[in-house]
Amino acid sequence: xxxxxxxxxxxxxxxxxxxxxxxxxxxxxxxxxxxxxxxxxxxxxxxxxxxxxxxxxxxxxxxxxxxxxxxxxxxxxxxxxxxxxxxxxxxxxxxxxxxxxxxxxxxxxxxxxxxxxxxxxxxxxxxxxxxxxxxxxxxxxxxxxxxxxxxxxxxxxxxxxxxxxxxxxxx
Numbered sequence: 001x002x003x004x005x006x007x008x009x010x011x012x013x014x015x016x017x018x019x020x021x022x023x024x025x026x027x028x029x030x031x032x033x034x035x036x037x038x039x040x041x042x043x044x045x046x047x048x049x050x051x052x053x054x055x056x057x058x059x060x061x062x063x064x065x066x067x068x069x070x071x072x073x074x075x076x077x078x079x080x081x082x083x084x085x086x087x088x089x090x091x092x093x094x095x096x097x098x099x100x101x102x103x104x105x106x107x108x109x110x111x112x113x114x115x116x117x118x119x120x121x122x123x124x125x126x127x128x129x130x131x132x133x134x135x136x137x138x139x140x141x142x143x144x145x146x147x148x149x150x151x152x153x154x155x156x157x158x159x160x161x162x163x164x165x166x167x168x169x170x171x
Contacts, residue, residue, distance in 0.1 A: 013057045016050040 010019045023043060027036035 010046075010049065013050060013053045016046055016053055020046045020050070 010016050020043065023038055023046065024036065027038040029036050
């Protein structure tokens with residue numbers, strides 16, 4: 001790395017690690033070896049920078065985790081409230097449904113009682129009418145007998161009166 005690169009401080013831990021990787025990658029290779037020559041001061045400076053950045057990064061990470069835990073706790077609390085409200089609403093709907101079912105059963109019972117009562121009243125009314133008509137029939141039978149007896153008397157008179165007229169004085 002050049003002096004200009006050494007004076008420029010990379011941003012954050014990732015930047016420092018990228019600078020270390022670049023220093024190793026760009027280092028001169030040793031002949032006939034996989035080893036490289038690196039600037040000790042440059043790498044030590046980068047490692048110091050990493051150590052300096054690391055607590056800040058860890059603090060930020062801890063803060064992000066704490067914020068995430070807080071957000072998760074709030075979300076869980078909100079979810080619990082929503083579930084509790086949903087359960088209450090469901091219970092209310094079940095209770096309302098139970099009330100509706102009970103009301104329907106009661107209404108059906110009232111209708112059945114009314115139909116039974118109407119049937120009893122209809123039978124009683126029919127029985128009353130039948131008794132009244134039987135009484136009228138008896139009364140009409142008596143009246144008919146009286147009418148027939150009266151007509152028979154009239155007929156006898158008319159028959160007997162014709163004979164009386166023929167024998168009596170003519171005016």
